[in-house]
Amino acid sequence: xxxxxxxxxxxxxxxxxxxxxxxxxxxxxxxxxxxxxxxxxxxxxxxxxxxxxxxxxxxxxxxxxxxxxxxxxxxxxxxxxxxxxxxxxxxxxxxxxxxxxxxxxxxxxxxxxxxxxxxxxxxxxxxxxxxxxxxxxxxxxxxxxxxxxxxxxxxxxxxxxxxxxxxxxxxxxxxxxxxxxxxxxxxxxxxxxxxxxxxxxxxxxxxxxxxxxxxxxxxxxxxxxxxxxxxxxxxxxxxxxxxxxxxxxxxxxxxxxxxxxxxxxxxxxxxxxxxxxxxxxxxxxxxxxxxxxxxxxxxxxxxxxxxxxxxxx
Amino acid sequence: xxxxxxxxxxxxxxxxxxxxxxxxxxxxxxxxxxxxxxxxxxxxxxxxxxxxxxxxxxxxxxxxxxxxxxxxxxxxxxxxxxxxxxxxxxxxxxxxxxxxxxxxxxxxxxxxxxxxxxxxxxxxxxxxxxxxxxxxxxxxxxxxxxxxxxxxxxxxxxxxxxxxxxxxxxxxxxxxxxxxxxxxxxxxxxxxxxxxxxxxxxxxxxxxxxxxxxxxxxxxxxxxxxxxxxxxxxxxxxxxxxxxxxxxxxxxxxxxxxxxxxxxxxxxxxxxxxxxxxxxxxxxxxxxxxxxxxxxxxxxxxxxxxxxxxxxxxxxxxxxxxxxxxxxxxxxxxxxxxxxxxxxxxxxx
Numbered sequence: 001x002x003x004x005x006x007x008x009x010x011x012x013x014x015x016x017x018x019x020x021x022x023x024x025x026x027x028x029x030x031x032x033x034x035x036x037x038x039x040x041x042x043x044x045x046x047x048x049x050x051x052x053x054x055x056x057x058x059x060x061x062x063x064x065x066x067x068x069x070x071x072x073x074x075x076x077x078x079x080x081x082x083x084x085x086x087x088x089x090x091x092x093x094x095x096x097x098x099x100x101x102x103x104x105x106x107x108x109x110x111x112x113x114x115x116x117x118x119x120x121x122x123x124x125x126x127x128x129x130x131x132x133x134x135x136x137x138x139x140x141x142x143x144x145x146x147x148x149x150x151x152x153x154x155x156x157x158x159x160x161x162x163x164x165x166x167x168x169x170x171x172x173x174x175x176x177x178x179x180x181x182x183x184x185x186x187x188x189x190x191x192x193x194x195x196x197x198x199x200x201x202x203x204x205x206x207x208x209x210x211x212x213x214x215x216x217x218x219x220x221x222x223x224x225x226x227x228x229x230x231x232x233x234x235x236x237x238x239x240x241x242x243x244x245x246x247x248x249x250x251x252x253x254x255x256x257x258x259x260x261x262x263x264x265x266x267x268x269x270x271x272x273x274x275x276x277x278x279x280x281x282x283x284x285x286x287x288x289x290x291x292x293x294x295x296x297x298x299x300x301x302x303x304x305x306x307x308x309x310x311x312x313x
Numbered sequence: 314x315x316x317x318x319x320x321x322x323x324x325x326x327x328x329x330x331x332x333x334x335x336x337x338x339x340x341x342x343x344x345x346x347x348x349x350x351x352x353x354x355x356x357x358x359x360x361x362x363x364x365x366x367x368x369x370x371x372x373x374x375x376x377x378x379x380x381x382x383x384x385x386x387x388x389x390x391x392x393x394x395x396x397x398x399x400x401x402x403x404x405x406x407x408x409x410x411x412x413x414x415x416x417x418x419x420x421x422x423x424x425x426x427x428x429x430x431x432x433x434x435x436x437x438x439x440x441x442x443x444x445x446x447x448x449x450x451x452x453x454x455x456x457x458x459x460x461x462x463x464x465x466x467x468x469x470x471x472x473x474x475x476x477x478x479x480x481x482x483x484x485x486x487x488x489x490x491x492x493x494x495x496x497x498x499x500x501x502x503x504x505x506x507x508x509x510x511x512x513x514x515x516x517x518x519x520x521x522x523x524x525x526x527x528x529x530x531x532x533x534x535x536x537x538x539x540x541x542x543x544x545x546x547x548x549x550x551x552x553x554x555x556x557x558x559x560x561x562x563x564x565x566x567x568x569x570x571x572x573x574x575x576x577x578x579x580x581x582x583x584x585x586x587x588x589x590x591x592x593x594x595x596x597x598x599x600x601x602x603x604x605x606x607x608x609x610x611x612x613x614x615x616x617x618x619x620x621x622x623x624x625x626x627x628x629x630x631x632x633x634x635x636x637x638x639x640x641x642x643x644x645x646x647x648x649x650x651x652x653x654x655x656x657x658x659x660x661x662x
Binding site for chain 2: 194250
């Protein structure tokens, strides 16, 4: 972790401890949320997309301004059928991605710029259509155990296999035991990575914050560095960093929230300019829609097939 | 009744054969979250120390909710709570994405101890427990008892290597059950019946306490009313007439195979209900909602069993999970980067 990043984390922590949380809504003016609004938006997400749920988390890490059983949101076992990095090669082949002007747009990428055509002011407002699922592509197994290097993995495994005599022959067990999106031939075993995606509330930035916990094709914890393969490559190491999760153990990849309010403000402004009055309980749907441009191949659920705002037009 | 084993072609395409074939079950998968290892390490240092007694542990799962990915049994920080922490158990209730599955953890002090555990015996004992719960009717009252797991582990707190191995014990029928290829539930139940099945399932999945009971019955009455009922109401719904379908939360996503939990349900049906045919719906979801296009229906034929009322006649069991290399063996994870105080200190310097 860069020194400046740690310094900033320390500063942010100190500010969070000393200041009280936001109590006045500034959702439309600044794109930020109060803790109460976060709960409201989270309740709406959980009721519309039941794969998401509230979690209590570690009691020692509880935030006092949230109910004990509503500390953060999580959706588990979300498939990621291919690496974001490999998709980008394809985009480059058809003209590359469009990096939007850093000043105005917070450096967010129009991930599908080259494919979806142009352009203009609203381009950083993520499309409200369901993101098309990319064609599946074979991914080879990566022996990605959390932490450690290859050499310190499973020292005595060979002995163990010799020593053990478990033989379970059974006509009713399906082989192979776990599957397999597209089984390519022979040993190049294709498996699907999965993610647990959590959303916490960042008191300093007053916005939600997304965290990624990856599992490899055999459901073994993925080292956070390998998670970056599933992040749009222009965000990896920049807007996506590896940090301590506020409620879970260990280091996890996270989309840094420093630009979230600016992007949300922009999305809200575009909606309002179209005559749609955004409602604060829809915040997380809009938010997850834009997060999809950072993690384009992780197929989490943020479907919103209802009116975005309260007004009709 | 003799079973007819399909030829040795690819298992997933056994559906091509229109006849009866051995029903093949996709195994459970385990996934362990980092929080679990942190909690185990502190439990070992602060409480267990050198004690090696088995520890109750809770895994969590949800029915399959994606057509390309099976769901798995996940171990989290809360898995080792044992009611000792400040986490109010009520906080965990009402979370439909956390269907509990109870397990037993055998954590050994040494790697040698881990090697020398009698794994066959541990598996057999757990299966015996399931078998007793079926015989005694406890499983009819609480269907969660049909899903159990056991885990052996060795936590090396010097190198921060954790060795572990899961087993999901299933009672093995002496002659495997057979079935014709499954049908998609939306084709079996159409129109009003389909709508009834959907709403009965969604209701079961959304209210406390039924949402955490992974096995249930769907009763379609003579007048076409569909209701989800606990397993214990088998006799009474049978008397009412109509159709009865056994349902279970299926972690498996495959179009032609049921998941592992069906094995113990079939054992239950054979031992407790004494049935030889059973219609089963593998309950699956899409985006967290019941989806009959994902659910599959089997008409299962259960062969004649030996007399299991004799308690000494305990059936065989299987269920040790294969490792990441799909071999018989344990898994390991190294967490020194997040747990080793020296590494943490040097990373912070």
